[in-house]
Amino acid sequence: MQGENLTVWSFFFLEGFSRYPTLEIALFVFSLVMFLITLLGNSTLILITILDARLQSPMYLFLGNLSFMDICYTSASIPTLLVNVLSSQKTIMFSGCAVQMYLSLAMGSTECVLLAVMAYDRYLAICNPLRYPILMNRQVCVQMAAASWVTGCLTALLETSFALRVPLCGNLIDHFTCEILAVLKLACAESLLVDMVMLVVSVLLLPIPMLLICISYVFILSTILRISSAEGRSKAFSTCGAHLTVVILYYGAALSMYLKPSSSSSQEVDKVISLLYGVLTPMLNPIIYSLRNKEVKAAMRKVLGQIPLFRTHESL
Template sequence: MQGENLTVWSFFLLEGFSRYPALEIVLFVFSLVMYLITLLGNSTLILITVLDSRLQTPMYLFLGNLSVLDICYTSASVPTLLVNLLSSQKTIIFSGCAVQMYLSLAMGSTECVLLAVTAYDRYVAICEPLRYPVIMSRQVCVQMAAVSWVTGCLTALLETSFTLQVPLCGNLIDHFTCEILAVLKLACTRSLLVDTIMLVVTVLLLPGPMLFICISYVFILSTILRISSAEGRHKAFSTCGAHLTVVILFYGAALSMYLKPSSSSSSQEVDKIISLLYGVLTPMLNPIIYSLRNKEVKEAVKKVLGRMLWYRAHGRL
């Protein structure tokens, strides 16, 4: 057993959805379509926030960061998923598994913090509108975004580095990606240090920011309800509605995966489905939610498309 504990695996096998071969083609088409829409939608949102001067505001700075996160998060796992869904040998090398685990954790952790930062931005905009330009200056917003990235990347590095040092008694991961909880199930023995790190980071990055968001929205809703103008209330609700919808989707899936009891009776197959929706569907919906509920974004998209068509037409001439 001691010799087995010291085995260093050069590659891992990903179980994925291989138990349901008839389902793999359907999942391939679903994941590919969702991934392409995610790339298109988030790239468009990044493009318009850069090109349209009207969108050079703190809210769109944070939205641009969220779009970058969504592209990186899906690109860390979905291409591997797509290849493995069509392959009989569903393998990934150790270094690829490590990179995939780190990127997924880093992007997910950063988004937790960034959603809380965006909630604070909405709180200041609605509850302290006269002081908004001073409180949310360009420099402050860049610093807040940078802190979100640094926090997410460092906590992910901590989790990944300690997890990969745990001796593993197998290399068959019952998941479609190198998801940290699925990898830890292969551990020969439980590590108190890793369990403690996972618990502390999870509590800090899930319930902590979520509580902050809830408190922010209590003050936001209280302020909105005191607005006498119906048009003013509608505008305030529309600016917060998209963010709140994304928060519910993101935290709902994340909490169901990372804060359930270890003795939970839910099957690994259910966890895979939740992870797939969390990793593919949510990033795809984010730019759609923001664009459908935001008049400025829709006008900016029309403006950019108009420019592209104009340049294309004059280029032909």
């Protein structure tokens, strides 16, 4: 529908990786395998945190929320990528693009806040162990998790509503998903208001939580180094190592995408980073949290032991 230099697009074309047709089958297989592993791993982690009484502590409540976010995040973008890789018409409706943009932003923003909350939980557990059960009771945990969700969903709603009101001079998105920065590159003119909203939200959800995480770990490391026994230090490091690894992976990819000059790398590099950020990190989260965690591995063996196929295998 045309009207005074303004076009309201009813659908968009997703460029994706169509410039490299020989790689599309490999991309499809890679994305599908990673997506299925992400669904299986995170669903299993959620299941065992619900079923096993030993995993009812605050850390695992937050971990269950993290796994649910990872499932939602990948489900918002990867199925569209898989369909478009095999399709000659790589299109998405405007409504589908809006939903995809909102869900990706909401889950990503919520995860930024939740990782900071998890760092605070580890700080209390290690630096104030005697007061930890009082300071981090179940009601407080639920409130902090809810605050993470509300913050992420509201900021995503703000960004999405502003981005979708910007007049666009094209409908070919040079990305495999309706990523907000890729969509805004189609804007007919720069909008100072949208740029300010994006900058403020990015600062609130990336550097500030990252700074809080760093401060928490300064206190955590200081406390750990004062522990006299080697076993105690090892146990303290193991409880924080998984979270710190996830933080480095997540924030490293996010910062490289949202807080860099637009000319510092090509759009192709941005798409690769976004793919790794959206597929690889959610897949690795349950693996990272289970590999060095004896409680999670024990709970997983217990749950798998209740499945006839695994029970028969163990008896053999």
